[in-house]
Amino acid sequence: MRIIITLLILFNLSFVQSVAQAEKFSINPNKIFKNLRCLICQGQSVGDSNSEFAQTIKLVVKDQIKEGKSEKEIYEFLIEKYGEWIVYKPLFNKVNFLLWLFPYLVFVAGGTIIILFLKKSNNH
Amino acid sequence: MQKKIIRTSIILTIIFIIGVFFIGLSKDKTYDTKDLIGQKITKVQIKHFFENRKISEKDFKKNGFTLINFWASWCAPCRDEHPYLLKLSNEKNLKIIGVNFKDKKSRAKNFLDELGNPYAEVASDKLGKHSVTFGIYGIPESLLIDKDLIVVKKFIGPILRNDYSLIKNIIEKK
Numbered sequence: 001m002r003i004i005i006t007l008l009i010l011f012n013l014s015f016v017q018s019v020a021q022a023e024k025f026s027i028n029p030n031k032i033f034k035n036l037r038c039l040i041c042q043g044q045s046v047g048d049s050n051s052e053f054a055q056t057i058k059l060v061v062k063d064q065i066k067e068g069k070s071e072k073e074i075y076e077f078l079i080e081k082y083g084e085w086i087v088y089k090p091l092f093n094k095v096n097f098l099l100w101l102f103p104y105l106v107f108v109a110g111g112t113i114i115i116l117f118l119k120k121s122n123n124h
Numbered sequence: 125m126q127k128k129i130i131r132t133s134i135i136l137t138i139i140f141i142i143g144v145f146f147i148g149l150s151k152d153k154t155y156d157t158k159d160l161i162g163q164k165i166t167k168v169q170i171k172h173f174f175e176n177r178k179i180s181e182k183d184f185k186k187n188g189f190t191l192i193n194f195w196a197s198w199c200a201p202c203r204d205e206h207p208y209l210l211k212l213s214n215e216k217n218l219k220i221i222g223v224n225f226k227d228k229k230s231r232a233k234n235f236l237d238e239l240g241n242p243y244a245e246v247a248s249d250k251l252g253k254h255s256v257t258f259g260i261y262g263i264p265e266s267l268l269i270d271k272d273l274i275v276v277k278k279f280i281g282p283i284l285r286n287d288y289s290l291i292k293n294i295i296e297k298k
Contacts, residue, residue, distance in 0.1 A: 039261045052226065053261050056252040063253065081259040083159045102140070109133055116126050 027065050032074060033058060035088050045088065160259045165273045170254045173224055173232070173246035181273055183245060188217035189276070189295045193243070193266040193283075194255060196227040197235035202264045205282035206239045212288065213242035217295045222246045225255060225263050268294065 033047030038054045046054045046061075057078070064074045078086050092100050168181045184190040193209060195202040213220055222243035224232045229248070236246075249255055258267055259278070266279040268291060276294060279287050 056256060059251055060253050060256045081256060113130055120126065
């Protein structure tokens with residue numbers, strides 16, 4: 001039994017690893033370009049812009065994908081150089097965690113309020 | 125009891141939303157790369173403009189201060205800052221490294237022949253990819269780094285009289 005469980009765990013681990021590897025190599029550069037702000041344009045993403053800056057960033061992102069870097073690593077590199085302003089969707093961190101969790105908190109709070117209302121109306 | 129919970133949660137939500145708006149709206153939205161100040165420059169490997177070798181961060185360590193200046197012959201403000209760069213090239217505690225950005229070699233050479241060469245070394249960033257390592261988003265831009273490769277100051281736009289005095293002050297203090 002133990003052997004079976006160990007084999008199952010190993011199989012799952014290798015499966016998870018292969019999925020992670022596959023994800024790493026199937027990064028869509030256009031998805032990253034859309035999430036990067038063109039710093040010298042008016043309200044355009046790097047994907048939408050053909051400016052010098054956007055062209056350079058596109059080349060750098062493509063290079064980093066070729067080097068096998070993950071989407072998160074690419075964003076972290078660009079944030080280190082240009083600040084968080086360069087990404088439209090900021091990465092989850094200790095500064096903005098509340099902003100990320102807020103919709104879920106509202107969802108839970110809203111659900112709780114609805115349940116309380118329903119309970120109350122049933123009691124009446 | 126239930127009413128109290130609902131009231132409290134509504135009030136807390138309103139306070140939170142107002143707080144987020146207040147903090148968000150009171151922040152300065154002017155973009156700059158001031159976060160780069162204090163960062164260490166690493167992994168620099170740029171092709172030399174004249175010689176068949178690469179310029180790396182080791183070349184910056186040799187100097188008290190290094191001013192890395194991104195320029196191109198097609199960039200009009202680069203002409204405005206050039207006289208100040210020539211003046212700065214006489215400073216003993218400072219070496220200027222020029223990074224020629226997305227330019228034609230012949231035009232860049234003509235530019236230096238015509239206006240003078242203030243650079244101790246000139247690197248070539250033909251595709252502009254190296255500029256990202258330095259957080260550059262337009263030219264001219266310059267970075268003043270110390271011998272520990274820490275960014276002391278970043279100049280966005282041409283280096284003019286005030287910037288020239290500021291650089292002189294910084295390098296003369298140490």
